[in-house]
């Protein structure tokens with residue numbers, strides 16, 4: 001881009017002469033006799049202003065300083081003022097007053113030699129070139145930042161979209177898992193359970209008919225006992241799997257009923273600590289809490305090898321807290337670390353619990369040592385939809 005040099009000198013052909021002086025410079029020279037004649041666009045796009053002192057009076061200084069103050073941040077047009085020469089204090093004071101509003105001003109005293117003027121203008125052009133480079137750099141950076149902003153926004157949209165898809169998928173999986181479990185529990189209870197019951201009855205009839213042959217009687221008693229065991233296991237399993245309908249009973253009474261059923265069928269000793277008054281939480285919260293109870297108890301029976309399980313449900317600082325603690329063998333430390341990081345290493349049980357609790361903005365803690373395992377979930381009662389009833393902090397302990 002070619003530089004433009006605006007020259008303003010009111011007397012005779014001064015402006016023309018100055019331009020001729022500067023013929024050696026590769027710039028577009030624009031001579032004017034009055035500052036007011038210079039179009040604003042020419043002033044604004046000037047690389048350097050060269051102004052004879054006579055062209056400056058208070059109103060032109062004002063006009064010029066307004067334009068110079070409005071420059072963009074990168075721009076500071078170098079201005080060279082050709083002074084009248086001599087040492088009049090009046091003139092000097094005037095020049096000092098003028099320098100302030102105009103800013104980037106160099107004073108050159110006349111009479112001038114061509115070489116002095118050329119070198120001053122050259123220096124000014126050089127400084128202006130640097131300013132243009134800064135302008136270009138800033139413009140490029142702005143475009144880059146805009147592009148970056150657009151890419152970031154696009155990325156955010158994609159992430160939000162994928163997160164929503166994944167969340168939908170995991171909710172669907174959990175719903176399907178519920179349905180599947182309900183079906184398996186029903187099938188186990190209704191078909192396999194019935195078959196085993198029929199087998200037990202037939203065996204009892206057979207036992208009566210068998211008479212007193214001792215070894216056959218012994219074998220048969222063993223078969224009957226195994227059948228009983230299978231029947232009990234199937235009942236426990238289908239009981240553990242089948243979620244009760246919480247609609248009528250609510251979490252607290254369903255928990256009481258469920259835990260006593262599990263204790264009765266499996267023989268594990270269960271301590272249950274519940275608030276003394278029954279109350280209801282929103283359906284979604286109750287369903288998730290029950291599922292946590294169900295999964296945790298299933299894990300205790302399947303993995304812990306425990307004699308005792310302690311279940312606590314209580315309220316503390318706007319949260320409902322459910323804790324299931326067993327006195328079993330505990331989770332091996334390396335598996336525990338992976339499960340605490342929720343790497344997909346375990347089964348669906350703990351991961352599903354975590355997912356459901358997250359959806360309620362709650363928290364799940366898993367702690368384990370060789371003395372047993374504790375699963376603790378906290379659900380904010382506020383986050384639950386309306387209808388939550390303040391929880392009584394008293395609790396009652398029942399040993400089953």
Ligand SMILES: Nc1ncnc2c1ncn2[C@@H]1O[C@H](COP(=O)(O)OP(=O)(O)OP(=O)(O)O)[C@@H](O)[C@H]1O
Pocket residue numbers: 299300302303304326328329330331335339346347348349350351373
């Ligand atoms: N109370 C516990 N005591 C000892 N180990 C446990 C206990 N709970 C969980 N675990 C260990 O953590 C693992 C992961 O549990 P999780 O419930 O996620 O899966 P799972 O019970 O193996 O399978 P799923 O629940 O899908 O049927 C279990 O396989 C088991 O090794």
Ligand SMILES: [Mg+2]
Pocket residue numbers: 295298299347348349350
């Ligand atoms: Mg499990």
